[in-house]
Amino acid sequence: MRPTYVYLVWNKSRSECVGFDEKADAIWTSKGCYPRGHNAFGTPTIGEVFRDCYAKEGGELFMQKVKVS
Numbered sequence: 001m002r003p004t005y006v007y008l009v010w011n012k013s014r015s016e017c018v019g020f021d022e023k024a025d026a027i028w029t030s031k032g033c034y035p036r037g038h039n040a041f042g043t044p045t046i047g048e049v050f051r052d053c054y055a056k057e058g059g060e061l062f063m064q065k066v067k068v069s
Contacts, residue, residue: 008064009047011054017064018050030063 007026010017020026024038029047032055055061
């Protein structure tokens with residue numbers, strides 16, 4: 001059985017985060033753009049709101065990969 005992962009994107013102080021099961025959506029939320037070669041239809045709404053609140057001036061947010069048992 002393959003391990004399952006969740007991707008967390010944290011604010012600068014690492015006091016709040018948002019989680020994704022799709023790595024590409026977490027990358028978009030972290031960086032403000034999808035990874036090269038990803039064909040996306042729209043952007044994650046919760047990611048947009050999180051970036052509006054915490055990614056001032058377009059900065060990158062820390063992304064963490066967590067294994068879920």
